[in-house]
Amino acid sequence: xxxxxxxxxxxxxxxxxxxxxxxxxxxxxxxxxxxxxxxxxxxxxxxxxxxxxxxxxxxxxxxxxxxxxxxxxxxxxxxxxxxxxxxxxxxxxxxxxxxxxxxxxxxxxxxxxxxxxxxxxxxxxxxxxxxxxxxxxxxxxxxxxxxxxxxxxxxxxxxxxxxxxxxxxxxxxxxxxxxxxxxxxxxxxxxxxxxxxxxxxxxxxxxxxxxxxxxxxxxxxxxxxxxxxxxxxxxxxxxx
Amino acid sequence: xxxxxxxxxxxxxxxxxxxxxxxxxxxxxxxxxxxxxxxxxxxxxxxxxxxxxxxxxxxxxxxxxxxxxxxxxxxxxxxxxxxxxxxxxxxxxxxxxxxxxxxxxxxxxxxxxxxxxxxxxxxxxxxxxxxxxxxxxxxxxxxxxxxxxxxxxxxxxxxxxxxxxxxxxxxxxxxxxxxxxxxxxxxxxxxxxxxxxxxxxxxxxxxxxxxxxxxxxxxxxxxxxxxxxxxxxxxxxxxxxxxxxxxxxxxxxxxxxxxxxxxxxxxxxxxxxxxxxxxxxxxxxxxxxxxxxxxxxxxxxxxxxxxxxxxxxxxxxxxxxxxxxxxx
Ligand SMILES: Nc1ncnc2c1ncn2[C@@H]1O[C@H](COP(=O)(O)OP(=O)(O)OP(=O)(O)O)[C@@H](O)[C@H]1O
Ligand SMILES: [Mg+2]
Numbered sequence: 001x002x003x004x005x006x007x008x009x010x011x012x013x014x015x016x017x018x019x020x021x022x023x024x025x026x027x028x029x030x031x032x033x034x035x036x037x038x039x040x041x042x043x044x045x046x047x048x049x050x051x052x053x054x055x056x057x058x059x060x061x062x063x064x065x066x067x068x069x070x071x072x073x074x075x076x077x078x079x080x081x082x083x084x085x086x087x088x089x090x091x092x093x094x095x096x097x098x099x100x101x102x103x104x105x106x107x108x109x110x111x112x113x114x115x116x117x118x119x120x121x122x123x124x125x126x127x128x129x130x131x132x133x134x135x136x137x138x139x140x141x142x143x144x145x146x147x148x149x150x151x152x153x154x155x156x157x158x159x160x161x162x163x164x165x166x167x168x169x170x171x172x173x174x175x176x177x178x179x180x181x182x183x184x185x186x187x188x189x190x191x192x193x194x195x196x197x198x199x200x201x202x203x204x205x206x207x208x209x210x211x212x213x214x215x216x217x218x219x220x221x222x223x224x225x226x227x228x229x230x231x232x233x234x235x236x237x238x239x240x
Numbered sequence: 241x242x243x244x245x246x247x248x249x250x251x252x253x254x255x256x257x258x259x260x261x262x263x264x265x266x267x268x269x270x271x272x273x274x275x276x277x278x279x280x281x282x283x284x285x286x287x288x289x290x291x292x293x294x295x296x297x298x299x300x301x302x303x304x305x306x307x308x309x310x311x312x313x314x315x316x317x318x319x320x321x322x323x324x325x326x327x328x329x330x331x332x333x334x335x336x337x338x339x340x341x342x343x344x345x346x347x348x349x350x351x352x353x354x355x356x357x358x359x360x361x362x363x364x365x366x367x368x369x370x371x372x373x374x375x376x377x378x379x380x381x382x383x384x385x386x387x388x389x390x391x392x393x394x395x396x397x398x399x400x401x402x403x404x405x406x407x408x409x410x411x412x413x414x415x416x417x418x419x420x421x422x423x424x425x426x427x428x429x430x431x432x433x434x435x436x437x438x439x440x441x442x443x444x445x446x447x448x449x450x451x452x453x454x455x456x457x458x459x460x461x462x463x464x465x466x467x468x469x470x471x472x473x474x475x476x477x478x479x480x481x482x483x484x485x486x487x488x489x490x491x492x493x494x495x496x497x498x499x500x501x502x503x504x505x506x507x508x509x510x511x512x513x514x515x516x517x518x519x520x521x522x523x524x525x526x527x528x529x530x531x532x533x534x535x536x537x538x539x540x541x542x543x544x545x546x547x548x549x550x551x552x553x554x555x556x557x558x559x560x561x562x563x564x565x566x567x568x
Pocket of ligand 2: 044
C-alpha cells in the first residue's frame with residue numbers, strides 16, 4: 001500500500017482537566033470504510049471535530065494526502081476534501097432541503113451547477129421527494145439524510161459520518177448501508193461512528209475502537225469483536 | 241417563467257411606474273415631497289444595513305460611520321477641489337469600504353449584542369472625531385454644501401423632483417444589489433452562517449471572508465447614500481450624519497419594523513417610520529419637544545412586540561389566515 005489517504009498521528013485533545021483524546025493514531029486508506037466505535041464519551045465525536053478543524057489538537061499531526069491539516073480552519077479542510085456530519089444534526093433550519101444541500105455544492109461550483117448536483121445528491125440519498133420542504137419541518141431521520149446529502153454535495157474525498165443512522169428503521173438502514181457501499185464504489189472513503197453493531201459489522205473493512213480517549217483496538221470486524229480489551233470496555237460501561 | 245412570477249413582475253412594474261410618477265401628484269415646493277424623498281433615502285439605507293444584518297444576522301448599530309464618511313468625503317472634495325459629488329461619492333464609497341473592512345477585522349467573531357455594541361462604539365468614535373477635528377470637518381457647527389449652478393453633473397437641482405428620482409433610483413439600485421446578493425453564492429453563505437456557523441464552516445464556507453465581503457459592500461453603498469443626503473440637505477453636522485439615533489438605530493429600526501432579511505421590508509419600514517416620525521414631530525414639537533420621540537418609540541415597541549419579524553411576516557401571517565400560504 002502506498003501512502004494512506006488520511007493519517008492521524010498521536011493527536012491529543014484536552015478539555016480543561018479532561019483528556020478527551022490521548023495519543024490517538026490511525027490511518028485510513030483510499031476507498032476504505034472504517035468504523036469508529038467506543039462507549040459513550042469515548043471521544044469519537046471529539047476526534048471527528050478535531051479532524052475537520054472545529055477543535056485544534058493540543059499535539060499530533062493530521063495529514064490528508066500528505067498535506068498537514070492541523071491549524072487549518074474547517075472550510076480549508078473541506079476544500080482539501082474532508083467533511084463530517086454532526087451527531088446532533090446541524091441543518092440550516094430555515095432553508096429548504098434543496099438549499100441546504102446546494103450550499104454544500106458551493107464549495108466547488110456555481111449556484112446553478114450546485115443546484116443540479118444537489119438534486120442528484122438528494123436522489124442518491126433517496127429523499128428527492130422532499131427537496132422543497134423546509135428543513136425545520138422534517139423528521140429526525142429525514143434531517144440526518146439531508147445532512148449526508150449536503151456533505152456529499154461538497155464532493156469530499158473523505159466523509160466522516162457521526163451516527164448518521166441513529167434514527168433509521170431496519171429498512172431505511174439497509175438502504176443506507178447499500179448507499180454507503182455504492183459511494184465507496186464511486187471512490188469515496190468513509191469513516192463512520194455507529195452504535196448499531198449490525199451496520200458496522202456488515203459494512204466496515206476495519207474497525208477502530210476508542211475508550212476514554214485512547215485507541216484500544218483496531219482490526220477487522222471479526223478480530224475486534226473477539227478482542228478482550230474491547231469486550232472489557234463495553235462490559236465496563238452501560239453503553240451499546 | 242410561471243404565472244406567479246409573471247404576475248409579480250407585472251406588479252413590480254406597475255409599482256415602479258407609480259413611484260416614478262408620484263412627484264407629479266405632489267406640490268414640487270411642498271413639504272410632503274421632501275418627506276417622501278427622505279423615506280426613499282432611508283429605505284435605501286435600511287436596505288444596505290439589511291445586507292449584513294438581514295442575511296447574516298450581524299446586527300450593526302454603527303452604520304452611521306459609513307454614512308457620515310460618504311457625506312463628508314464628497315462635500316469636502318467639492319468644497320476644496322470643486323470635485324463633482326458623483327466622483328466624490330465614488331471616493332466616499334472606497335473610504336466607506338475601507339472603514340467597513342477595518343472595523344470587520346476585530347468585530348467579525350463577535351455575535352449578537354457584542355457585535356452590536358462594538359459597531360455602536362465605532363460609529364460613536366467617528367462622530368467624536370468629526371466633532372473634534374474642526375480643521376477638516378468644520379466641527380460641531382456643521383458644514384454647508386457650496387451652491388453650484390443646478391445641474392445633474394453637480395448633483396444639484398433647483399426643485400425637489402429630481403432629488404426624488406435620484407433617491408428612487410438609489411433605492412432601486414440598492415434593492416437590486418440586495419436581491420442579487422441573496423441569490424448568489426455570497427447570499428447562500430451569509431444565510432448559512434446565520435443558520436449555523438459551525439455547520440457552514442464544516443461544509444466549506446469561509447465565514448470570516450463571507451462576513452467581511454458583505455460588510456464592505458454594505459459600507460460602500462451606505463457611504464454613497466451619505467453623499468445623496470448631503471446634496472439633498474445642503475447642510476449637516478457630525479451629530480446628524482454620524483448620529484446613533486438619527487442614523488444607525490433608525491436604519492436598523494426601519495429594516496426590523498418592515499421585515500429583516502426581506503427585500504421589501506426596509507421599504508415598508510421606511511414608509512411607515514419616516515412619515516410617522518414627521519407627523520409626530522409636527523404634532524408635538526411645538527408643545528413638548530421630547531414627546532414626539534416618546535410616542536414614536538412606544539409605537540415602534542408596539543409593532544415589534546406584535547410581530548418581531550416585521551410587516552413582511554405580518555403580511556404572510558394574514559395571507560396564511562386566508563389560506564393562501566406564506567412566503568416560500
Ligand atoms: N466542547 C467540549 N468541552 C468540554 N468537554 C467536552 C467537549 N466535547 C466533548 N467533551 C467531553 O469529552 C468527552 C468525549 O466526548 P465525545 O462527545 O467525543 O464522546 P463520544 O465518543 O462521541 O460519545 P457519544 O457516543 O456519547 O457520542 C466526554 O467526556 C465529553 O463530555
Ligand atoms: Mg459522539
